[in-house]
Amino acid sequence: MTDSNRVWHLKSRPNGLPAADNFEMKALPAPALEEGWIRVENKFLSVDPYMRGRMNDVKSYVPPFEIGAPLEGGAVGKVVESRSPHFREGETVFHMMGWREAAAGPAEKFNKVPPMPVEDHQWLGNLGLTGATAYFGLLRVAQAKEGDIVFVSAAAGAVGSAVVQIAKAKGMTVIGAAGGAEKVAWVRELGADAAIDYKAEPIVPALMREAPNGIDVYFDNVGGDHLDAAFAAARQKARFAICGMIEGYNGAPPPAFRYIMRVIAARIRVQGFIYTDYLPEMGDFYRDMGGWVASGQVKSRETVRDGIEAMPEAFLDLFRGANMGKMLVRV
Amino acid sequence: MTDSNRVWHLKSRPNGLPAADNFEMKALPAPALEEGWIRVENKFLSVDPYMRGRMNDVKSYVPPFEIGAPLEGGAVGKVVESRSPHFREGETVFHMMGWREAAAGPAEKFNKVPPMPVEDHQWLGNLGLTGATAYFGLLRVAQAKEGDIVFVSAAAGAVGSAVVQIAKAKGMTVIGAAGGAEKVAWVRELGADAAIDYKAEPIVPALMREAPNGIDVYFDNVGGDHLDAAFAAARQKARFAICGMIEGYNGAPPPAFRYIMRVIAARIRVQGFIYTDYLPEMGDFYRDMGGWVASGQVKSRETVRDGIEAMPEAFLDLFRGANMGKMLVRV
Numbered sequence: 001m002t003d004s005n006r007v008w009h010l011k012s013r014p015n016g017l018p019a020a021d022n023f024e025m026k027a028l029p030a031p032a033l034e035e036g037w038i039r040v041e042n043k044f045l046s047v048d049p050y051m052r053g054r055m056n057d058v059k060s061y062v063p064p065f066e067i068g069a070p071l072e073g074g075a076v077g078k079v080v081e082s083r084s085p086h087f088r089e090g091e092t093v094f095h096m097m098g099w100r101e102a103a104a105g106p107a108e109k110f111n112k113v114p115p116m117p118v119e120d121h122q123w124l125g126n127l128g129l130t131g132a133t134a135y136f137g138l139l140r141v142a143q144a145k146e147g148d149i150v151f152v153s154a155a156a157g158a159v160g161s162a163v164v165q166i167a168k169a170k171g172m173t174v175i176g177a178a179g180g181a182e183k184v185a186w187v188r189e190l191g192a193d194a195a196i197d198y199k200a201e202p203i204v205p206a207l208m209r210e211a212p213n214g215i216d217v218y219f220d221n222v223g224g225d226h227l228d229a230a231f232a233a234a235r236q237k238a239r240f241a242i243c244g245m246i247e248g249y250n251g252a253p254p255p256a257f258r259y260i261m262r263v264i265a266a267r268i269r270v271q272g273f274i275y276t277d278y279l280p281e282m283g284d285f286y287r288d289m290g291g292w293v294a295s296g297q298v299k300s301r302e303t304v305r306d307g308i309e310a311m312p313e314a315f316l317d318l319f320r321g322a323n324m325g326k327m328l329v330r331v
Numbered sequence: 332m333t334d335s336n337r338v339w340h341l342k343s344r345p346n347g348l349p350a351a352d353n354f355e356m357k358a359l360p361a362p363a364l365e366e367g368w369i370r371v372e373n374k375f376l377s378v379d380p381y382m383r384g385r386m387n388d389v390k391s392y393v394p395p396f397e398i399g400a401p402l403e404g405g406a407v408g409k410v411v412e413s414r415s416p417h418f419r420e421g422e423t424v425f426h427m428m429g430w431r432e433a434a435a436g437p438a439e440k441f442n443k444v445p446p447m448p449v450e451d452h453q454w455l456g457n458l459g460l461t462g463a464t465a466y467f468g469l470l471r472v473a474q475a476k477e478g479d480i481v482f483v484s485a486a487a488g489a490v491g492s493a494v495v496q497i498a499k500a501k502g503m504t505v506i507g508a509a510g511g512a513e514k515v516a517w518v519r520e521l522g523a524d525a526a527i528d529y530k531a532e533p534i535v536p537a538l539m540r541e542a543p544n545g546i547d548v549y550f551d552n553v554g555g556d557h558l559d560a561a562f563a564a565a566r567q568k569a570r571f572a573i574c575g576m577i578e579g580y581n582g583a584p585p586p587a588f589r590y591i592m593r594v595i596a597a598r599i600r601v602q603g604f605i606y607t608d609y610l611p612e613m614g615d616f617y618r619d620m621g622g623w624v625a626s627g628q629v630k631s632r633e634t635v636r637d638g639i640e641a642m643p644e645a646f647l648d649l650f651r652g653a654n655m656g657k658m659l660v661r662v
Contacts, residue, residue, distance in 0.1 A: 053596075223592065228585075245592045254559075254589040261554065261576045263603035265384075270601035272594035 005030050006308050007100035010065045014055050016251040017319060022055070023071075023312040031104050038093075038107055039081040045098040046074030046124040047305075047314045047327040048158075052249040073098035076113070076123045077331075087112070094123045101308050101331055116290045125326040126162055126293050126300050127286070129275065133243055134162030135285050136278040137219055139170070141241035141271050144217045146171035151207060151230055154221035155192065156183035158326035159243060163219045164190045165298040166289075172217075175210050177203060177226060179321050186301065186324060204229045204259075214238070223247045224255040231259035234266045242272040250319060301325030336361050337639050338431035341396045345386050347582040348650060353386070354402075354643040362435050369424075369438055370412040376429040377405030377455040378636075378645045378658040379489075383580040404429035407444070407454045408662075418443070425454045432639050432662055447621045456657040457493055457624050457631050458617070460606065464574055465493035466616050467609040468550055470501070472572040472602050475548045477502035482538060482561055485552035486523065487514035489657035490574060494550045495521045496629040497620075503548075506541050508534060508557060510652050517632065517655060535560045535590075545569070554578045555586040562590035562599065571601040581650060632656030 004027040011024040033039055051073055054065045065071055075098035079091045084107035087093070093110040097103035103110075113123050125131060137159075138144045150167045154160040155176025167174045168191040176187040177196040187195040194210040196203065207215075207229040214235035220227055223245025230240060247255065262268065278285075292298035303323040305314040311329050318327055335358040342355040364370055382404055385396045396402055406429035410422045415438035418424070424441040428434035434441075444454050456462060468490075469475045481498045485491040486507025498505045499522040507518040508527040518526040525541040527534065538546075538560040547569055549561035554576025561571060578586065593599065609616075623629035634654040636645040642660050649658055 242594045244595065248592045254587040255591065256585040256587040258585040260586065261579045263573045263601065264575065264605065265603070267603050267605070267608065268601075269603075270594065270599075272596070272598050272600075274595065274598070277598065 004028065005100060005102045007070045008308075008311050009070055010055060010067055012067060013057060014052075014250070018052065018055065018250070018312075018316055020312055020316070025309070030102065033081055033083045033104060034106075036084050036106055037104060038079050038084050038087045038110060039102060039104040040077040040093055040095065040097075040110065041080045041102050042075045042077040042098065042100065042331045044076050044121045044124055045308075045311060045329040045331060046129065047311070047318060047323075047329060048073065048129065049244055049246050049249060049318050051315065052319075071099035072096050074124050074129055075100075075103065076120050077103065079110075092120060092123075094128065099311055114286050114290065116286075116294060118290070118293050121302060121304075121326075121328055122293060122300065124328060125158055125302065126298055127289055130158035130326060131162045131289050132278070132282070132285050133275040134159050134166055134219075135289055136275050136281070137241040137243050137273060138163050138166055138217070140278055140281070141273045142217045142219065142239040144170070144172060144239070147173075148216040149173045149175070149211060149213065149235075150217040150219065151175045151177070151211065151215045151233065152219040152221070153177045153226040154244075154246065155187045155190075155195065156324055157221060158323075160219070160221055161187070161190055161301065161325055162298065164192050165292070168192075169292055169297055175207065175215070177207075177222075183324060190299065198226070204232050207233050217241070219243065221246060224252075227255070228257045228259050231257060231262050231268065234262055234268050236266055238266060238268045240268060240270040242270060246319070302328050304328045304330050306330050335359065336431060336433045338401045339639075339642050340401055341386060341398055343398060344388060345383075345581070349383065349386065349581070349643075349647055351643055351647070356640070361433065364412055364414045364435060365437075367415050367437055368435060369410050369415050369418045369441060370433060370435040371408040371424055371426065371428075371441065372411045372433050373406045373408040373429065373431065373662045375407050375452045375455055376639075376642060376660040376662060377460065378642070378649060378654075378660060379404065379460065380575060380577050380580060380649050382646065383650075402430035403427050405455050405460055406431075406434065407451050408434065423451055423454075425459065430642060445617050445621065447617075447625060449621070449624050452633060452657075452659055453624060453631065455659060456489055456633065457629055458620060461489035461657060462493045462620050463609070463613070463616050464606040465490050465497055465550075466620055467606050467612070468572040468574050468604060469494050469497055469548070471609055471612070472604045473548045473550065473570040475501070475503060475570070478504075479547040480504045480506070480542055480544065480566075481548040481550065482506045482508070482542065482546045482564065483550040483552070484508045484557040485575075485577065486518045486521075486526065487655055488552060489654075491550070491552055492518070492521055492632065492656055493629065495523050496623070499523075500623055500628055506538065506546070508538075508553075514655060521630065529557070535563050538564050548572070550574065552577060555583075558586070559588045559590050562588060562593050565593055565597045565599050567597055569597060569599045571599060573601060573603040577650070633659050635659045635661050637661050
């Protein structure tokens with residue numbers, strides 16, 4: 001345990017694509033523990049596209065980050081000091097005080113990991129925010145079921161790769177889109193029935209070719225032309241789960257939709273969601289996903305950067321498509 | 332009853348906005364009645380935007396019109412000859428053999444009007460396709476309920492004017508958009524709490540002003556910038572019923588959406604529909620809407636053109652926004 005704690009702060013709000021100088025690392029003294037608090041040494045920090053939204057000064061589903069204040073995000077670590085009867089030294093916890101080396105606070109801000117034989121970082125990936133987003137988005141929001149034809153964008157990303165594998169575990173046909181030959185090859189390895197390289201060809205005709213009978217479900221991580229392709233290919237009563245629109249996070253021009261009118265004739269249902277809407281059902285998620293991860297039926301891949309210093313660049317790399325699977329920083 | 336029957340045919344497929352020379356009227360001999368058939372003299376022909384879609388050679392929820400073949404559409408008329416035990420001369424029926432002076436065919440292609448004290452043309456409007464579209468779209472698809480704030484586009488049109496009045500009958504707050512001072516005044520007369528003239532000011536800031544607390548429901552007849560405004564103003568768990576996108580029917584450039592990303596944070600549900608999905612529930616519709624129409628709580632206004640010759644121009648006028656309420660041709 002260190003006496004000081006390096007913490008990334010928001011120095012200025014990005015205008016469009018974020019840049020390194022929007023972030024500032026400061027060493028803060030480690031606070032004394034109050035009664036009921038614990039101190040955690042972070043092992044892994046989560047790096048997620050949704051964090052971009054909180055850097056704007058707009059009300060959304062979570063409050064915006066404040067300029068000059070510490071950034072937040074998922075993290076997993078070990079308890080190193082406890083003044084709470086609920087935690088013991090050495091226990092593994094996950095929590096939202098990421099972007100820093102160590103976290104201290106009231107016990108209720110930390111969650112013990114469930115007793116499962118998986119590696120620590122999984123609590124930020126397939127057994128954390130991204131896995132739960134994939135699970136609830138596919139099975140609850142889109143109500144995908146055995147036999148459905150599922151299209152998923154950013155299929156080599158943390159959420160998308162989980163969607164591909166959950167869909168296969170549940171007996172669906174899966175078409176994934178990703179950018180570049182290496183990602184596409186990995187999407188196939190994950191079990192996708194077809195994979196489209198959207199950097200090599202336009203997405204609309206590619207999807208029409210790979211899904212000649214149309215799609216029942218679209219899991220959207222991207223928005224823009226991928227969403228338009230899904231409109232074009234949707235079968236009757238298709239369901240779209242809208243989880244992210246990374247194309248639009250950094251002030252790109254507003255996307256145009258050539259096929260949106262198909263919403264009517266095909267009775268498409270488009271539904272936005274945040275995985276926290278399903279927190280009461282986390283038991284189902286841990287049971288299913290925990291089993292698949294422990295058995296190896298759902299695999300993960302991580303893009304890991306080392307050291308707290310690497311955090312902003314890891315974040316910027318998300319928008320350059322530099323990650324395969326889950327982006328993490330190992331502290 | 333005439334010996335010949337003038338029938339509008341599709342002469343060529345429109346490319347973009349339809350024009351008069353896409354249509355051709357031919358006088359066909361009145362067919363002999365087969366056993367089980369009836370003959371109907373049409374009184375009113377329905378003129379609807381959705382007909383434009385059937386003029387394209389693409390598969391949709393109804394098959395396309397064939398070049399050189401008679402056009403079809405809603406119509407109401409009187410039985411003038413019957414070889415069916417189910418119909419008597421003089422009965423009023425509605426059916427889909429519009430665009431013509433008289434219709435003949437097997438009895439199962441015709442529907443007797445329910446026994447209600449309303450004028451004949453209502454079976455093509457508030458008690459027909461447009462009223463049912465408004466009723467099921469608002470109450471079933473969008474699940475609008477008392478206390479909701481409802482935004483409706485094309486609020487002076489046949490469907491939109493019914494939406495405004497049903498919403499008020501059910502205790503909702505209603506904001507309608509229409510083009511031009513006369514239409515806006517009528518939307519207010521119908522009971523809307525606020526009305527926006529989209530020709531006088533941009534729709535997004537106007538809606539933000541009229542709905543400072545946001546909207547729970549959007550009933551879309553228009554698509555494009557009206558839909559984008561609804562994305563901008565949507566409250567948590569807003570429901571959008573997508574009924575028509577008249578802006579896009581004639582090959583306009585694909586609409587761009589600046590606020591579509593709000594689908595995620597606001598958990599918006601967007602659902603396309605066709606009123607025929609709710610045919611098994613027509614009993615509810617006749618009970619509620621029949622009562623409102625008979626009592627005068629739901630009013631209608633018609634833009635009526637006279638004579639079978641007027642049919643194509645009436646249709647083209649829909650896309651010029653020339654109609655107030657339901658567009659009809661009186662044969």
